[in-house]
Amino acid sequence: MPKSPDPPSTTTGPPPDGEVVLEARAISKHFAVRRTLRNFADRNRPVVHAVDDVSLKLRRGSVTAVVGESGSGKSTIARLLAQLYPTTSGELLLHGKPTRVGQGRAFRAYCRQVQLIFQDPFGSLNPTHTVRYHLTRALRIHDRAGRTADDLEKALAALLERVHLTPPERYLDSFPHELSGGQRQRVAIARAMAADPAVLLADEPVSMLDVSIRLGILNLLRDLKERLDLAILYITHDIASARYFADETLVMYAGRMVEGGDSETVTQRPAHPYTQLLTSSAPDPDRIVADAKARAEAATDPAGGEVVVEEEESETAGEPPSLISPPSGCRFHPRCPKAMERCASEVPPRFDLADGQWAACWLYAEDAPKQAAPQEASA
Amino acid sequence: MTSTPPVLEISGLNVNYGLGAKAVHAVRDINLTLHRGEVLGLAGESGSGKSTLAYAVTRLLSPPGVITGGEVTYHPREGASLDILDLEPEQLRAFRWSEISLVFQGAMNSLNPVHTVRSQLTDVLRAHRPDMTAAERQERAASLLSLVGISADRLGSYPHQLSGGMRQRVMIAMALALDPEIVILDEPTTALDVVMQRQILKQLTRLRNELDFSVVFITHDISLLIEFSDRIAIMYGGRIVEEAAAKEIYQAAHHPYSHGLLHSFPALHGPRRELTGIPGSPPDLTAMPPGCAFHPRCPKAFEPCDQRVPTLAPVPLDEGRTVACWLHADH
Incomplete structure (x- = not known):
């Protein structure tokens, strides 16, 4: 498989102000597919190419978003970075040192630095235990409970205050079912903070919550980032929230990174055709102003009206590819409106664009036709 | 859009879960009209009663859900109007799906x-x-x-x-x-990716134009509704708190909750604003606050809010819009 040339030099992000805490260099993860009669005798067992050749850096005091559809491998990245399962290839560097932990002591030491928050606060807290139990356990495991009961009590109160669950005594002895979704997610965040980590991996932390409280959680995470100088990985399918919350945004498609850069640049001037598709598909109320005009014109001209509605509706336009046998070359080429011959045969490396933005797309190769400037997204 | 005749009129609909004193009032005093050929958006958070409303209208509500009052009048193209809540099981079986059909959230499960x-x-x-x-x-x-x-x-x-x-x-x-004359979509695209979501909604819009049915579109994603529906009703704590044309609600939401909801979605374009969402959490239906259900979270709450429930009333000087908020009531 062709690798992008020398990952460290090509991982360009925002100006490198924060120290890199956790770095992934060309990591891949393949999951074995269950053997069936049909492929029993095959020498090469089929695998799901969940993540291929992904490099990223998490910096102190900065939020990095990974945006992608379901099945694009974004959650796998979070689990790989948390070392919940081993990488197939590539390496992880914590504070610049390669780490590969299995279980036991080494894993625990790694956990102290890198904590993971899950999507579902209903499933990630034990329904039979109180908030106090969850937090005390995390504090004890990471040796931060102090020596006396008084120390512990103080530590618990500090944790809950940090996630804005005040007064702490009101929440300490409640069970998860007595809390709302947002409060539960705050407890999950407090539990992660109990380890005093350097990196927080947030796997869709708000997608299960009610819309009116999502921003409260995102603002809390941002506040923690600023006060504690955390490096945060924010996994999401919602590119608008990545723009709001993250400093740097990476876009994934079918297990590969296709574009990255400063969040504002990536969302306002998407370079990769997939990112362009993503931004044009996201719901955007501002579009109705333009739409209303089009509709008014359509009303006066019934013949021309239908054309607007009936644009692109090819059958596979919305289908991500199978990851067991991913398309050759660029994985987006079967759906790409700008696909060229080369796209089907060669995997595009990262091409650097202006302002620290990069895209893995042949449109930006030196010898590509010149028409391909990053598109203004204001459709 | 309001010029077309109504196809479904809901008046005074109340739905409880459970019986007696412990009953939870999931839907309270809903008055809503769906016009022919219109896409009516129903927005609200989980627990606001939007799905319960859809189930009550189609009489799909399973126990302990009970419809305790109200009327749901269906106006067919020809013939006399009928109250769906009065239909006998036999009639109901023939009526459902041929006049009103539903698309549920999880296609995997349906x-x-x-x-x-x-x-x-x-x-x-x-x-x-x-x-x-x-x-x-x-x-x-x-x-x-x-x-x-x-x-x-x-x-x-x-x-x-x-x-x-x-x-x-x-x-x-x-x-x-x-x-069918009416299709109710209950969070039809929540489980899908944005690209697929847009395709399906475009297709629905096209089908609606071709086949001329009315749509009730239930979702929590109000930014989606603004794009794809004609009128929007926003629900909170089992009541409709505001109803207006989609564009008008986006440009000027009257109810503080609608305003907060609209400001809970980060924008993809335009200036990057600091957003706060809405403080607090959605109400517990078993212990509803007195007065306006939203008042504990409302930044503009004042003296009548915690005592009297505001009714959905037309907004003075603004035609075709209704809002249930003391800020906009003349008193």
């Missing part, structure tokens, strides 16, 4: 995994159109699939062989099988 798409599509026809021959049913099923953009050779597929988007399209095809 399709039977052990039957092919063909048998599930023809099953609807067999039940409602007993005079159709097998060949006709087959033909109709194939044409329904092509209507939603799936080739007819997928008729023999099982649900697990289809992608999430295709399964949701099959559900839509099934909902359209008997040419």
